[in-house]
Amino acid sequence: MMQGARQLMKVYVTRRIPQEGMKILTEAGVCKVSVWDSDEPVPRAELLKGVAGAHGLLCLLSDRIDTEVLDAAGPNLKVISTLSVGFDHLAINEIKKRGVRVGYTPDVLTDATAELTVALLLATARRLPEGIDEVKSGGWSSWKPLWLCGYGLSGSTVGVIGLGRIGLAIARRLKPFGVKRLLYSGRSAKPQASEVEGEYVPLDTLLTESDFIVVSCSLTPETQGLCNKEFFSKMKNTAVFINSSRGSVVNQEDLYEALSSGQIAAAGLDVTTPEPLPTDHPLLTLKNCVILPHIGSATYSTRGIMAELSANNLLAGLGGAAMPSELAL
Numbered sequence: 667m668m669q670g671a672r673q674l675m676k677v678y679v680t681r682r683i684p685q686e687g688m689k690i691l692t693e694a695g696v697c698k699v700s701v702w703d704s705d706e707p708v709p710r711a712e713l714l715k716g717v718a719g720a721h722g723l724l725c726l727l728s729d730r731i732d733t734e735v736l737d738a739a740g741p742n743l744k745v746i747s748t749l750s751v752g753f754d755h756l757a758i759n760e761i762k763k764r765g766v767r768v769g770y771t772p773d774v775l776t777d778a779t780a781e782l783t784v785a786l787l788l789a790t791a792r793r794l795p796e797g798i799d800e801v802k803s804g805g806w807s808s809w810k811p812l813w814l815c816g817y818g819l820s821g822s823t824v825g826v827i828g829l830g831r832i833g834l835a836i837a838r839r840l841k842p843f844g845v846k847r848l849l850y851s852g853r854s855a856k857p858q859a860s861e862v863e864g865e866y867v868p869l870d871t872l873l874t875e876s877d878f879i880v881v882s883c884s885l886t887p888e889t890q891g892l893c894n895k896e897f898f899s900k901m902k903n904t905a906v907f908i909n910s911s912r913g914s915v916v917n918q919e920d921l922y923e924a925l926s927s928g929q930i931a932a933a934g935l936d937v938t939t940p941e942p943l944p945t946d947h948p949l950l951t952l953k954n955c956v957i958l959p960h961i962g963s964a965t966y967s968t969r970g971i972m973a974e975l976s977a978n979n980l981l982a983g984l985g986g987a988a989m990p991s992e993l994a995l
């Protein structure tokens with residue numbers, strides 16, 4: 667649509683986002699922006715209404731962008747920009763069929779997510795939430811040789827499932843803790859693994875030999891439910907399991923069983939199914955399970971940069987230009 671005709675393109679933003687991103691969109695002068703101006707997710711009916719006739723959609727990982735949404739948007743839709751690196755919430759085949767371009771936010775959140783994953787690993791392995799609870803509840807009676815002992819990284823073997831951008835950044839941060847061996851599995855060996863002396867091994871080897879297992883792969887049909895009963899049964903009884911990828915990579919009933927039976931030592935999850943996890947979920951009753959509310963990329967600066975990037979992706983898509991970060995469909 668020509669700007670000269672003073673008909674601005676329509677952009678729908680599904681949530682209140684950092685002002686860095688909104689500023690870029692509103693000052694571009696090429697689009698009329700409507701926003702679901704709330705910190706809470708847009709109800710489905712509002713999303714379907716709001717997206718009607720949109721040329722651009724800026725969405726979040728909690729918005730399921732499927733055929734229904736694409737139909738509701740209609741033929742104007744040129745670009746979907748997601749404020750995330752993960753894109754499992756997008757019906758990619760359907761989007762591709764309609765010639766819609768997709769922008770996402772790789773790299774800019776890698777450091778923040780890797781940092782959080784290391785924090786979660788240490789908190790889980792060294793039982794920090796339990797210790798904090800004991801201090802607050804008066805359970806701390808004395809220094810006790812056998813109390814609140816956990817597992818240390820020094821001399822350990824760490825296994826990373828999915829040595830992508832974030833997986834490698836996690837490995838880089840863990841190595842200086844004195845990790846002896848760094849194993850990784852995935853679809854292919856990675857030349858960049860040499861930086862962390864990573865050994866590409868079959869999944870079974872990683873499961874049986876690792877003291878810490880960190881899941882940082884993307885959610886795909888092959889990784890959905892990957893961490894199940896059989897997976898946990900191959901882990902050491904002393905091993906710690908960490909997931910900062912997507913909740914659906916884990917079968918949570920099987921994880922509960924593995925944690926409560928002593929099959930594995932502990933688990934730290936930044937992601938669950940569903941999100942939020944209901945407060946009466948069995949996993950929340952376990953002391954050896956540490957659960958965070960999907961905060962991997964949650965630093966002020968990272969979220970601001972993600973918002974900027976997603977706004978710039980959107981504008982490039984609207985203008986038919988190269989996006990700073992376009993997903994290859």
Ligand code: NDP
Pocket residue numbers: 751752753772773775779827828829830831832833851852853854855882883884885886888889910911912936937960961962963
């Ligand atoms: P990358 O694409 O760089 O890495 C994804 C990795 O997943 C690749 O190394 C890939 O390995 C691996 N993978 C894909 N399929 C399989 C498989 N079948 N088995 C094992 N590994 C597999 O993405 P990022 O590192 O940037 O992000 C990874 C994921 O982290 C995102 O998709 C998102 O879900 C999640 N994430 C979570 C955050 C949080 O807040 N907790 C924040 C940001 C991201 P290969 O190359 O061999 O196929």
Ligand code: DGY
Pocket residue numbers: 727749750751752753775962963
């Ligand atoms: C992503 O970007 O995929 C994360 O889950 C949130 O930053």
